[in-house]
Ligand code: AMP
Ligand code: ZN
């Protein structure tokens with residue numbers, strides 16, 4: 499099964515969401531990626547581990563697919579304690595579309611997907627570039643996909659050492675710059691191994707030790723897709739990641755770095771229940787030989803074949819029971835989505851809980867339908883993501899209203915003491931979060 503090797507996402511989701519074109523790209527063998535700098539392998543003992551006076555660290559943790567209200571389930575005691583002793587938002591509003599790659603990159607650039615260019619998990623290339631397929635490193639490695647300046651690039655440029663224990667884009671030389679320490683994404687690398695790697699970086703001698711570190715976990719999102727957001731499996735994944743974070747916090751405390759560590763713990767989007775009964779067979783609405791499907795799923799894109807524009811618009815832009823389609827330029831302004839040429843000319847968005855697919859797919863694979871989905875309208879409460887922050891810079895015991903995830907980047911820049919690059923975030927948001935601004 500060659501493409502399972504190169505495309506590690508679960509088969510059923512991949513087949514559901516990928517277009518045929520993009521599936522082909524996915525099946526190609528990835529090019530070799532440059533070797534990651536494994537700082538942890540060169541761990542040194544503890545002599546100069548304590549921070550120089552005034553030095554603080556910033557740890558940015560993403561638990562993919564952690565819906566805002568999961569925190570109230572009582573299965574994540576360590577995260578709940580961080581929230582109680584720090585600051586928590588009612589929700590972190592994702593950017594549209596509420597998908598993994600667009601949102602992780604928004605969090606580290608402060609730019610809407612329209613502006614940073616990662617407009618979907620799968621993007622059609624323009625003739626010079628191959629298609630972008632989020633889980634195929636041979637396609638994502640092309641730096642031309644990644645616009646803006648991710649926080650680790652800005653930090654490295656200004657002499658602040660960074661390390662990434664996974665993050666979309668962190669394995670790509672953006673503007674020729676990578677984090678000082680980074681790893682190619684590998685789902686086989688366990689949560690504990692990830693935490694140990696971060697702790698290893700904190701054990702490095704001061705000259706090599708990163709001040710900004712990312713850490714990423716996909717297990718909660720995967721359980722959400724496979725079993726649904728209200729499943730025991732999601733709760734088990736939440737408990738597992740909570741315990742792993744507990745180990746991280748204990749490791750930080752043992753290193754006497756707790757008072758120097760600012761922690762931002764968030765997710766990219768939530769999750770809502772989906773089912774095979776809520777599938778839209780789009781080939782029954784439009785002839786896919788006359789209109790090319792760029793991607794399927796919650797947010798689907800279509801390009802009319804030459805001479806088929808009128809037909810495509812007539813078929814797709816009219817009212818449909820469970821999805822709404824727009825011409826790219828007419829997508830509602832609140833989505834901040836539609837000026838980027840990488841967005842297909844017609845974008846269709848499924849109603850919450852529904853998914854856009856084909857009758858062929860349903861006949862072949864309908865029994866393997868996912869039970870949770872995201873990508874929907876980013877204002878939907880179920881798409882709301884986690885935001886918790888804790889550490890010397892943050893208020894204690896504060897709860898703030900939901901805010902947009904473009905606002906996270908200016909906060910990160912502030913915490914690192916670097917000038918933010920141009921971004922879409924509202925710098926006022928951090929006033930509700932930071933202690934010194936009260
Ligand atoms: P989504 O399909 O939007 O739910 O994407 C979530 C999936 O993205 C995770 O289950 C991971 O397998 C994959 N993923 C997350 N981070 C990366 C990364 N840095 N590189 C490649 N794939 C990733
Ligand atoms: Zn995600």
Ligand code: ZN
Pocket residue numbers: 563598719720723872
């Ligand atoms: Zn997901």
